[in-house]
Structure formats: structure tokens, C-alpha cells
Amino acid sequence: MNWIYWVGVGQAGRMETRMHPEADLSGLFVPLVTPFTDDLRLAPDALARLADEALSTGGARGLVALGTTAEAATLTAEEKQTVVRVCAAACRAHGAPLIVGVGTNDTASAVTSLRELAAQGDVAAALVPAPPYTRPGLAGTLAHFTALAEHGGLPLVVYDIPYRTGQALGTSALTALGELPEVVGVKYATGAIDAAAVELLGAPPAGFAVLGGDDAVISPLLAAGAHGGILASANVRTADYAELIALWRSGAAGPARRLGAELARLSAALFAEPNPTVIKGVLHAQGRIPSPAVRLPLLAAAPESVRRAVELSAERSPSMTAV
Numbered sequence: 001m002n003w004i005y006w007v008g009v010g011q012a013g014r015m016e017t018r019m020h021p022e023a024d025l026s027g028l029f030v031p032l033v034t035p036f037t038d039d040l041r042l043a044p045d046a047l048a049r050l051a052d053e054a055l056s057t058g059g060a061r062g063l064v065a066l067g068t069t070a071e072a073a074t075l076t077a078e079e080k081q082t083v084v085r086v087c088a089a090a091c092r093a094h095g096a097p098l099i100v101g102v103g104t105n106d107t108a109s110a111v112t113s114l115r116e117l118a119a120q121g122d123v124a125a126a127l128v129p130a131p132p133y134t135r136p137g138l139a140g141t142l143a144h145f146t147a148l149a150e151h152g153g154l155p156l157v158v159y160d161i162p163y164r165t166g167q168a169l170g171t172s173a174l175t176a177l178g179e180l181p182e183v184v185g186v187k188y189a190t191g192a193i194d195a196a197a198v199e200l201l202g203a204p205p206a207g208f209a210v211l212g213g214d215d216a217v218i219s220p221l222l223a224a225g226a227h228g229g230i231l232a233s234a235n236v237r238t239a240d241y242a243e244l245i246a247l248w249r250s251g252a253a254g255p256a257r258r259l260g261a262e263l264a265r266l267s268a269a270l271f272a273e274p275n276p277t278v279i280k281g282v283l284h285a286q287g288r289i290p291s292p293a294v295r296l297p298l299l300a301a302a303p304e305s306v307r308r309a310v311e312l313s314a315e316r317s318p319s320m321t322a323v
Ligand SMILES: O=C(O)C1=N[C@H](C(=O)O)C[C@H](O)C1
Pocket: 031, 064, 066, 067, 068, 069, 070, 213, 214, 215, 230, 231, 232, 233, 275
């Protein structure tokens, strides 16, 4: 990641010069699952294979470690370090950016985690949600993000996911955050493509990437101008999600619409039960991870949900192969 000078008006209303990360976060980012063994131990070799496949044959632009899909909430500190180390090694080998999830409702400990990650030197950006559970209100949420931006030492991708955090951000808050030199993008997962989404995509702050995070509606969000996506579904059929993004970004609307409709059915099936339970079931059925096991409070997906998603995870439908 290169850093360039930013000159602008800071929080105190004075002119400031700060370093601004020069990030290109367009394209597909795969938030990898964390493979476990049947007795719920971490399976780092399987994770390394998934990471390599996503970046080589899958054509992903980069990886996300410790997302919701990674079951970050139930990993120990040591396991988190292993996951980041494995993903960073794959990204280094492929010259790809690594984004790491840092989700907490304690601003001070989030700053500490960001600084530790920044010290490793391998991390392109951190994915940070609005502080969950505490419900500090919009002003407190903006103060949280601002503190992380000013003191964390890492570029930030704001994770806007109100159904998990209880805090909607909205276009003006996102635009204000995007004006902070350290905030390089948003993972947009508001559950809707509405007037606010269109407004944000119509005039995003300079150098600010809008990455879709609601898998089933990624195609219309790309049509409206999103720069890419962080998509759990892309653990499965990675190359097709990468192609969907490339098609929309090159203006090939017809093929993009058809592929988008097919992948939306797959995403709906993969999210039929809490993420990532179905995805792990599919990856296990495909022989790509040693076990479909998830840690409590998640429960393994029902066999019927996995069967349905496995069917849709097979190669493209015949009408799509001509794309
Ligand atoms: O881990 C992620 O990153 C993602 N999590 C979302 C969720 O579980 O709500 C889904 C999205 O595809 C990526």
C-alpha cells in the first residue's frame, strides 16, 4: 500500500496535512471461511488451500480474513493470529491485498488491534463495523470511526451492516467518513438498493470504494456503479463472482444481468441458514474443507439446505456458458 499526502480541513476545522493511503480496492474480495476439523480445531492447511485457490484459479482481487464468514467471534486470539498469518502469506505470494476484520464495540481495544495489525505490514485495510450492541447513536458511531481512522494506523473499510449492528449510517455519514483520508471504502450491506445507495454511488468521495456486501443483490448494486464486492458466496464459484464484477465494470450489461440472476439464486441458497453454515456444508461436500463443523452458537446447516446449494454450486447453467 502506498501512502500519499492529503491536505484538507480536519476535525477541529483547521487545515491539516495527513498521509492518505493510495488504495485500489475494486474487484472481488473473498471473506474466507475458517475451516475446522470435526472436533472443532482450526485446520490451517485447508485455509491455505482455499486462500490460494481464491487468488489463483478464482481470480479474486484479494482476501478478507476474520470476517463474519470466518466465525471471527468464536476464534481465540491465537487462532486469529494464525488465520491472518495464513491469509497474509497467500496474499503476499499473489501480490494481492488483504483486508482484516476488526469488529468490537470498544473503541480503545479496536485501536490497539488496528495498531498491532498495522505493525505486521501485510494488511492493506481493516474492515470495521459500527460498534455493535452498545448503540452509541450516530454521533458516537462517527466518533468511533474517526478515532480508529486517526489512531489505528491502517486504512479503513467501513462496514455498514445495520441488521447486525443496530446502527444505520446513511449517505451523509458515509460521505463524511469517506472524506477522512484513512477511510478508503465501505462494505455496503444495508439490505437495500434504495435512493441512499444510488446517491452514494452517484457521487462517492474521491478514492473511496463502494464494495457490495449483500450477496443476493450484488448484481444490481454493481449495475448502479459499485466498485466490487466482499461476498461470502464467492467461497463457492469464486471465478464466476469475479467475472460478474468484471462484466459490469466493462459495461457488458446483458451477460452481466444473466450471470447475476444465476448467482443470485446461488447466494439465496447459501444464505438459507445463518452464514457460513451452508457455505461450509457445500465446501465440505466438494471435498475442499475437512468438516462442515461450525462453533456454537451456530449450528450446522440442515442436509436439505446444503443439498440445494450444492446443486446450484455446480458449473454454470448451459445458457451461461456462451457468455
Ligand atoms: O464475512 C463477511 O465479510 C461477510 N459477511 C456477511 C454476513 O455474514 O452477513 C455476508 C457477506 O457476504 C460477507
